[in-house]
Amino acid sequence: MRSTAATLAAPKVPLISPTSLARFVDPLPIPPVMRAAGQRAHPRYPGRQLPYYRVEMRAFKARLHRDLPPTSMWGYEGAFPGPTIDVKRDEPVLVEWINALPERHFLPIDHTIHGAEKGKPDVRTVTHVHGARVPADADGFPEDWYTPGRSALYHYPNGQDAATLWYHDHAMGITRLNVYAGLAGAYIVRDSEEQALQLPSGGYDIPLMLCDRLVAQDGSLYYPVSDDPSAPWVMQCNGNLPLCNGKIFPYLQVEPRRYRLRLINVANTSFFDLSLSHDQAFQQVASDQSLLAKPLERARIELYPAERADVLIDFSAWAGKTIQLRHQSQGILEFRVGASTGSKVPALPATLRDVPRIDSASATQHRVMALTEVDDANGNAMTMLLDGRRWSDPISEKPRQHSIETWSFVNPTGDAHPIHLHLVRFQIVDRRPFDLFAWNARRELKFTGPALPPEPHECGWKDTVRTDPGMVTRIAMRFEGEPGRYVWHCHFLEHEDNEMMRPYELLPA
Structure with missing residues (x-):
């Protein structure tokens, strides 16, 4: 039997309204780059030691906004988003994904869904790096989940073009709940061809993970359910509060120069229709899996769940002013541009990467x-x-x-x-x-x-x-x-x- 998506049940707790929250009072969190915990051998590489990363999935509390109580969440290394894993092409790494979560889920499980039947543990995880070319045993197959106290060691060859990837939970029957709880982070592959283009790097290259949530007035996450308590599954989950790197309406202090934003839609169901205030344009340089053939000037960027777009934004003409990143007509992130330094922004390369078409x-x-x-x-x-x-x-x-x-x-x-x-x-x-x-x-x-x-x-x-x-x-x-x-x-x-x-x-x- 399958669960039905009857009418949505009315939330049992009062929800926060977007209009009740002050705008742009919290700084945008920038996830730290994960450091290797050491080196380990792997049977695929006899006589060689590979960088080894140890990533724990943990429960934690965080303030999504200055004026909200702390919100209980789950995250990689106890944060949402989790730390950024930054790798180079053809340099393999090992990642041990460790389930250190509680034994009970805090979001509503529908036990009529295949793979989430009663008798299966409430809390199960398996991590998938979205967009990674990996062996099947490291892809995060949905049925290869494991419970709190256990872990999985995965091998990532990184044999692919530079791209903005991301990692998230993929456990059978409860992926929607685990990702909504906060189990997601960025995974960036770099290569020498992209590096030669001298695009913004270091602190000027920022992953921006976008999603939406429903948040109760007590700060807790609310996940929508149907009006049938025996089968709470609903066919969509649209929040009313946009989150940028885990904050609601944050701001980012920037210099009057060019930045690279790696836009990643990690929402359950919602798409983002993004634009900049003051008719400022994006220069898109990459999509899901690599650089585009050439930069594209775009007034709007539409991203469906899991899609990515790497964009360049030139703040050099806005010294001392502010610009907003908007979803539809609503500002979701404010850029505060510092004083002019007098330096010139270098010209963009006319071409980026050859993208031969498949016949x-x-x-x-x-x-x-x-x-x-x-x-x-x-x-x-x-x-x-x-x-x-x-x-x-x-x-x-x-x-x-x-x-x-x-x-x-x-x-x-x-x-x-x-x-x-x-x-x-x-x-x-x-x-x-x-x-x-x-x-x-x-x-x-x-x-x-x-x-x-x-x-x-x-x-x-x-x-x-x-x-x-x-x-x-x-x-x-x-x-x-x-x-x-x-x-x-x-x-x-x-x-x-x-x-x-x-x-x-x-x-x-």
Whole structure:
């Protein structure tokens, strides 16, 4: 049996209203860069010692805003976001992810969800580095969870282009709760090609993890539930308070020069529509998986859950003034620009990195998969499926190592699902409208308009793609990496936890 998403139950505690909080009174926290705890041997590298990181997941309390009581949360190294793990290309590391959390969860578990049944421990974790090319046994497979007092040692080869990745919990059936509790952090890969561009670095290169939360007046996190106490799952979790690096409406003191912000959407369900005040523009230089071919000037940056965008902001013309980062029309972060130093901001390079296009016609397999929301007799969403299959159904996607495939996501639902594939990076080929009635009646894919190419900012390497309603979204990828079991899923965490996740198996070449 599946839980239903009936009407949302009214919160049993009064919630904080955004209008009741003073704006821009707390400094923006900048997560510290994690330092290796030492070195260890690994069987893949005989005679060699690898940097070893030891990361504990712990309960902690933090003030999300100056005027709020401390909030109970969970975090890597007892913080949200967790520390930034900063690595170099082709320099492997070991990370031991340690579950030092309490035995009981403080958010509502739906035991009718597959993988979260009664009898399973309340508190289970397994960490996935989102966007990392890793062996299957280090990917954070959802069923490889472990309980408080236990840990997992993972090997990260870091054999990939410079990119802004992030790590988060991926435990089967409770990912949405563990991430909402605070289990997320940034993982940055650097390489010499990017370094040669002399983009802002050091203290001028800042990860900015964006999310939203519902917070009670006593400071506690509130997670929404349905009006059925036996099945509290809801199909979306939208907060009303935006958090930037774990603070509500913070400010950042900056110099009148160029900065690099690594924007990461770590929200459960919400997307961010970002802009700058005073008609200031972003210069986007990277997306999910690497640098773009060239800088793109953009007035707005839209990020769906798990998507990233690295942007440059030039504050040199705003000495002594303030600029706001806005979500829609609401300021969520204020930049306070210091006095002018008289130094000039260097010109941006005209090109960043070659991004050769995958020839989708050369694919050995063209797969067509539907994104499905199954309702009950009363119209309540019950289960979210990928191509009509549940997690426990036999594996249907078995690509060959080094092969090229295209996957077409048919979206007859009303949601723009962000679809994420583990292990691989891909390119968006096109989006194309289709006849919804023909699909629902006969599963006939009848196109109603021309294929639309990706937007310029979508032409880099991606690992998460927005699949619009009423469209077929097609991606192409080469399955580079080690054979084994990986997963693909919707990155709306509520959907992912309720069957909108499937394993796939990468077969040897």
